[in-house]
Amino acid sequence: MPKKVVYEAAIEYLQILDENGNLDKNLAKDTLTDEEVLSLYEQMVTYRHLDEVAFKLQRSGRMGTYPQNKGQEAAAMGTAFAAKKGIDFLVPCYRENAALFMHGLPPHYILLHWMGDERGNQIPEGVHCTPLSIPIGTQMLHAAGIAWAYKIRKEPRCALTYFGDGATSEGDFHEAMNFASVLQAPCIFICQNNQWAISVPREVQMNSETVAQKALAYGMPGIQVDGNDLFAVYKATREALDRARAGGGPSFIECVTYRLADHTTADDARRYRDPKEVEAWVAKDPIIRHRRYLESKGLWDDAKQAAAEAKAKTIVSEIVKTAESIAKPAITDIFDYTFAELPTDLIRQRDTMRTSSLGQNPEQAGLTGSSVEVA
C-alpha cells in the first residue's frame, strides 16, 4: 500500500490596509465606511492617550502595576466593532482596553481595577463582558461555556474571547478550542499575537509557523490577519460571527500585532528585546497607518489631528478624575461579596475585624472592666 496524504491544509493571511496606508479596495468592499474609520481612528487616539496617562499614573504612584495596550488597539477595536453591543459577550484577558470600551465598559473601570479596587470589575448592567482576566489562558473555556449556553438556548449570540500568543501554550486553551469545536459553540477565539509573552518571543514559545494553524487540529476555521489593520481585523471577525450565528460553530483569528510597551510597568523589555525590532514595529503602528489612509482620502489633516488630541486629553482627564474620585472601599467590602449569604463566622469576622476568638468576644477573656487596654 502506498502512503497517501490524508489531511492537507493551509493558513490564509489577510491584510487590507498596509502600513503605508494603502487600501486594497476589492478586499475592503463591505467592510468599514469612511465615517466608521474616522470614528474608530478618533477613539484610537483617545485610548492611546489613556494608555500613556495610565503609565504615568503608575510611575507617579497613583496606580498599581499596569499593562500597556499601546500598539494593539486595531486588533481590539476591529474585533469589538464587529461584535453586537449588548448582545455578544466579550471574555478578555488584560490587554484589550479598547475592545471593552467599545463594548460599553466605562473606561474608568479599567483604571479602578489597576488602582487595586474590585469595583473596577463590577461590570454595569447591560455591558456584556467579564472583568479582566489576570492568569494566562484560563478565560477561553468560560467563553466556550457562554457560547455553548447560547447554542442550547438557540439565541443568535456569540462569545468573543481574547488572549495572547503565550496563552496558546496553556492546556486550558486547547481544551477550550476542542470543547467549542466539538460542541459547535458560537465562540470566536481572538489571539493577540503581540510576539512576546513577557520576555519569551513567539518563536521560543512555539515551534508552529503560525498561531492560526493550531485551529486546524480542532477542525476549526483559522485565519491570520494583520492585527494593526482595522479593515482586515473587522472583516475576519464579521465573517466568523456571521458563520457562528448561522450555526457554523467557532473560529480562530490570529491578529499579528506587537506589544510596543513593556509587558507591564513592573517589566523592562530593554533587558531582552532588540530596540531595532521595536523600531520596525513602531513603523507599523495602527495609528500611523490609519491616519495616512484618512489623509490620503482628504478626510484628515494636522488641524483635525490637533483637535482630536485636544479632545482626547479632555476625555482622558475626566476618566482619571472619575477613577480617582472614588474613595477607598469600606473595610466590610472584603467580606460582603464572598457569598450571597455570609456564614455566621464570617459575619463575626467582619463585625470585629478579628480572627482571634478573644478579639471577637472579649468577655471570654474576662476583660470586661479590666484595666488591660484592648487596641
Added chain:
Amino acid sequence: MPEMNLVQAINSTLAHEMERDERVVVLGEDVGLNGGVFRVTEGLQARFGAERVVDTPLAESGIMGSAVGLAMAGMRPVPEIQFEGFLGPAYDQLVNHAARYRTRSRGAITIPLTVRVPVGGGIHAPELHSDSPEAIYAHHPGLKVVMPSTPSDAKGLLLAAIRDPDPVVFFEPKRVYRSFKEDVSDEDYTIEIGKAKVVSEGEHVTVVTWGAPVFQCLAAMDELPEDVSVELIDLRSIYPWDIDCVVESVRKTGRCVVVHEAPKTCGFGAEISSTIQEQCFLHLQAPVQRVAGFDTVMPYYKLELEYMPEAPRIAEAIRQVLAY
C-alpha cells in the same frame, strides 16, 4: 561574609548548587534571559547556559509535569512558578503526581524536585499575585513545604530542598524579597527541613509564625510593654513542622498566638493549635489564638493591609491572651 537580601541569597544559592551539581536545572517562565520577574534567577542563564536555565513555554502544568519527568530521569529540576496564584494549573501535576510517585511505586521511582514560588501579599500586586496557599500543599502527603523569612535561612533551606530526595515546595515571601539585607555565609550549609528557629526567647507567651509575618510579629512585640516577654518562633518549615520546638515552648509559657497571612479556616494555624491542645493541655493558661487572614478572597491592594495580620492586630491578641 557578603550582605544579601532574600533575592540575592536565593540567586547565589542556585548558582552555588548548579556549580556543585550538574544535574540541577532551572526552568520556568521568563527565568532565563530576563532573570525572572523578581530577578531571582538573574545572570544564571549567562553563566550556566540555556540548556540548564530554561525559558519554558507559558504553561504551569507543563513546567511542573515535565519537571516530574526530569526528576524521574535523574535530574534535579528547580522549576519556578511565577506567582503562587499560578500554581492552580500545576496543582494536578504537583499533588497527584510529584507527591505520590514514591508511594505508588513503593520507592522504585522518586521525584527530587524543588519548586520555587513567590508567595504572599503586601506589595500592591494585581489579583492572584498575593495569596498564601501553604496549608493546601502541607495537606497533601508526600510534599514538603518550606517558607524561609531571612536570606541566610533561605540559603540553608534551599540547599536542603534541592538535595532532598523528595519534592519540596519552596515559598519565597515577596514582601521580604528586598526588605533587608544580612550577612549570608559563603560556606556550604543546609538547614534541616522541619526545624523551626526561635527568633527571640521569652517566658510569657509563645508566638508562632512563618514568612513575612515574622516581621509584623516583631513590630507587634515593640508595641507591648517592656516587661512582657514573648518567645517568637519562626516555623520556617510548614511540613514537616517542628512540633517539639513549639510544644516545648508552649509548655514553658502556657500561652500561644499563631500568626499567618492565609485565611483562618484550615490555615496551618489550625494544625498547630490542635497539636498544642493535644500535647500541652494541662500547661495552657489561655486558649490558643489565631491571627490570620480572613476567610475571604484576598482583596485587591486598596484593602490588602486591612486583610493581612498587621502588628496592631497581633499585639492585641497577645495582650488578650496574657490577660485571660
